[in-house]
Amino acid sequence: MKIRQPIVVVLGHVDHGKTSVLDRIRKTTVSKREAGGITQHIGASEVPAEVIKRICGDALKKMKVELKIPGLLFIDTPGHEAFTNLRQRGGSMADMAVLIVDVAQGFQPQTLEAIGILKEYKTPFIVALNKIDLVDGWHNSKEVCFPKALVKQREDVKERLDEKLYQVVGKLHELGFEAERFDRVSDHSKQLAIVPLSAKTGEGIMELLMLLAGLSQKYLENRLKTEVKGKGKANILEVKEERGLGTTIDVILYDGTIRKNDLIVFATEKGGSHTKIRALLKPKPLDEMRDPRQKFDSVEEAHAACGVKIYAPGLDGALAGTAIRIVDESEVEGLKREMAKEVKSILVSRDYAGVIVKADTVGSVEALRRMLEKENIAVKKAGIGHVNKRDVNEAAAVKNEDAFLGVILAFNVRSLQDALEEAEVKKIPIMNSSVIYTLIEEYKSWRAEEERKEREEAYKKLVAPAKIKVLDDHCFRASKPCIVGVEVLGGRLKPHVRLLGESGESIGEVKEIQDEGKSLEEAGEGMKVAVSISEAVFEKDLGFGDKLLTDVPKEHVFEWREKYASMLSEIDKELLDEIMRRKRER
Known part of the structure; x- marks a missing residue:
C-alpha cells in the first residue's frame, strides 16, 4: 500500500483570505479574477512534495521532517460547501482543515459555523491567522519564515500581534479547544496550532505547509494508506455543464484508482444509478480544477488522492455530496x-412535527440536519432544491400541530414565486441564509420572540396560577377594600384576578398591587408587596398566615394544560392542581 496526499480543506469567513492563502502557495492569482475577490466556485489544487520542499527549505531539515507524502491536495471552497460535500458515513473524507481567521476581524459567523462543522465531523485543523501585514506598524520583512519575520518587528508590534492572537486563543477555549501559537505548542495531539501569516507578503506560509505535511504524516499515516490498484472511491464536489461535453462531475478521488471505461454507480434523488466513464480530465499539479490556465489533461486513469473531472452519459441527476x-x-x-x-x-420525510429544511446539496442538508439535531430542533422534511409551494403547505400543516415548528429553513437556495405567495397567505416564515450558524440563530431568535408573544397573549387572556401568604402584622385596612401585605410563594400575581380563601370560597378581587407606594402590573415569586382586595373583610375572609390562591376558572386550567403547557413551570403545574383541589374540597 502507498501513502496518498492528505486531503486538506480550507475554511473561513468571507474575505478572510481563503483563496489568497492558496494563491500564495500556487503562485497564481485566481482570487483577483473573481467577482468581488471572493471565491465563487469549488476547486482542488495539488501541491507536490517538491514544491513543499522548495518553499520550506532548510526548516524541514531543522525539524527533522522527512517528507513521505507525495504532496497535499487542497480543496478551495466558498464557506463550508466542499467540506460537507466530502461527507462519508460517520465523518468526512477531509484529512485535515485550515481555518482562516482575519487577525483584525477575529471570529465571524462563518468562522463559528466552520468550527461547529469541524467539531461535528471530528476533523483535525490548524488555525491560520491571516493578514498580519495589517497589524499596525508591521514591517514587511521579505521573510517567508514567521520567526525570522517576527524578530524584525518592533516590540510594540509584537505585543499587538500577541494581543490579537490570544483573543483567538480565548475564543477557541470558550469553544472547547486548547490552542497556542505553533512554536509554543507542547503537544500537538492536545493543542491546536495557530500560524500567524500573511497571504500578501508570504510570511508564515512556510510554517503552514510544514505543519500540514508533518502533522498529517505523524498522526494520519494509517488513514493515508491507499490500495493503488484497488477500485476507486470518490465523492462528487460539483455537478457542472461543460460546453461540448454536457453534464460532468468534479470528484475527489480518495482511495484506489479510477480509469476510463470504468463502470460507476452514483446516487440521485430517485435512487442509485450507473453509467460508464467516457473521459477523465485531470488538472495539472499547481493548477486549479475550477479555473485552469490551460485545458485539462485527458488521462486514461487517476490515482488517489486527486481531483478529477468525469464525463459520462446520464450524469444529469447526480448529487453533489x-x-x-x-x-x-x-x-x-x-x-x-x-x-x-x-x-x-x-x-428525510417524517410523520412527526418539525421544521422543513431545503438546501443546495446532500452535504449541506446533512450538515444542517446534524446541527439542528444538536440544538434539539426537530426536522420533519429535508430536501434539495428551491423552496416550492408544496414545502409551504407542509410547513402550514406542521404549524397546526406546533406553531413554533411551522417554518422553512432554506440554505443556499431561493424561494420560488408561488412559494412566496403561498407563504404570505398562510403566514409561514421562510428563513434564508448562506451560513448554517446564522440560519439556526435566526430560527432560535424568531422562536424566542414568538414564545414571548404567546406568553404575553396567554397572560392577558388567562388567569395565571399564583399562591400568596398574608404576612403577620401587615393588615393596613380591614375592608372596603381590605389591604394586606403578602409574599408571593409561587406563580405570578396580577391585578383584577379573584382570590380563593383557605376554605375554597372566592373572597374578592385583587384591585391593586403596590411595592413601596408604586403600582405594579404583576408580582413574581419571592416578592413582598401590598395588595388591595375588594369585597374581602379581614378576620372574616382572611387572616395572618393564610395562604390564598388565584381563582383560575376551570376552562382556563384546561387551556393552560392543553395549549400553553410548555410555558408552565413545575410550580405552576402544582399550583393548578392545588387550585382545582381546593375548589373541589369546597
Whole structure:
C-alpha cells in the first residue's frame, strides 16, 4: 500500500483570505479574477512534495521532517460547501482543515459555523491567522519564515500581534479547544496550532505547509494508506455543464484508482444509478480544477488522492455530496440499493412535527440536519432544491400541530414565486441564509420572540396560577377594600384576578398591587408587596398566615394544560392542581 496526499480543506469567513492563502502557495492569482475577490466556485489544487520542499527549505531539515507524502491536495471552497460535500458515513473524507481567521476581524459567523462543522465531523485543523501585514506598524520583512519575520518587528508590534492572537486563543477555549501559537505548542495531539501569516507578503506560509505535511504524516499515516490498484472511491464536489461535453462531475478521488471505461454507480434523488466513464480530465499539479490556465489533461486513469473531472452519459441527476464507486457488473444493483438507502436517510420525510429544511446539496442538508439535531430542533422534511409551494403547505400543516415548528429553513437556495405567495397567505416564515450558524440563530431568535408573544397573549387572556401568604402584622385596612401585605410563594400575581380563601370560597378581587407606594402590573415569586382586595373583610375572609390562591376558572386550567403547557413551570403545574383541589374540597 502507498501513502496518498492528505486531503486538506480550507475554511473561513468571507474575505478572510481563503483563496489568497492558496494563491500564495500556487503562485497564481485566481482570487483577483473573481467577482468581488471572493471565491465563487469549488476547486482542488495539488501541491507536490517538491514544491513543499522548495518553499520550506532548510526548516524541514531543522525539524527533522522527512517528507513521505507525495504532496497535499487542497480543496478551495466558498464557506463550508466542499467540506460537507466530502461527507462519508460517520465523518468526512477531509484529512485535515485550515481555518482562516482575519487577525483584525477575529471570529465571524462563518468562522463559528466552520468550527461547529469541524467539531461535528471530528476533523483535525490548524488555525491560520491571516493578514498580519495589517497589524499596525508591521514591517514587511521579505521573510517567508514567521520567526525570522517576527524578530524584525518592533516590540510594540509584537505585543499587538500577541494581543490579537490570544483573543483567538480565548475564543477557541470558550469553544472547547486548547490552542497556542505553533512554536509554543507542547503537544500537538492536545493543542491546536495557530500560524500567524500573511497571504500578501508570504510570511508564515512556510510554517503552514510544514505543519500540514508533518502533522498529517505523524498522526494520519494509517488513514493515508491507499490500495493503488484497488477500485476507486470518490465523492462528487460539483455537478457542472461543460460546453461540448454536457453534464460532468468534479470528484475527489480518495482511495484506489479510477480509469476510463470504468463502470460507476452514483446516487440521485430517485435512487442509485450507473453509467460508464467516457473521459477523465485531470488538472495539472499547481493548477486549479475550477479555473485552469490551460485545458485539462485527458488521462486514461487517476490515482488517489486527486481531483478529477468525469464525463459520462446520464450524469444529469447526480448529487453533489454523494459517493461514486467503481464496480463490476455483478455489484451494480446491490450498490445502487445501498446508495438509495443512504440518500433516503438524509433526505428525510417524517410523520412527526418539525421544521422543513431545503438546501443546495446532500452535504449541506446533512450538515444542517446534524446541527439542528444538536440544538434539539426537530426536522420533519429535508430536501434539495428551491423552496416550492408544496414545502409551504407542509410547513402550514406542521404549524397546526406546533406553531413554533411551522417554518422553512432554506440554505443556499431561493424561494420560488408561488412559494412566496403561498407563504404570505398562510403566514409561514421562510428563513434564508448562506451560513448554517446564522440560519439556526435566526430560527432560535424568531422562536424566542414568538414564545414571548404567546406568553404575553396567554397572560392577558388567562388567569395565571399564583399562591400568596398574608404576612403577620401587615393588615393596613380591614375592608372596603381590605389591604394586606403578602409574599408571593409561587406563580405570578396580577391585578383584577379573584382570590380563593383557605376554605375554597372566592373572597374578592385583587384591585391593586403596590411595592413601596408604586403600582405594579404583576408580582413574581419571592416578592413582598401590598395588595388591595375588594369585597374581602379581614378576620372574616382572611387572616395572618393564610395562604390564598388565584381563582383560575376551570376552562382556563384546561387551556393552560392543553395549549400553553410548555410555558408552565413545575410550580405552576402544582399550583393548578392545588387550585382545582381546593375548589373541589369546597
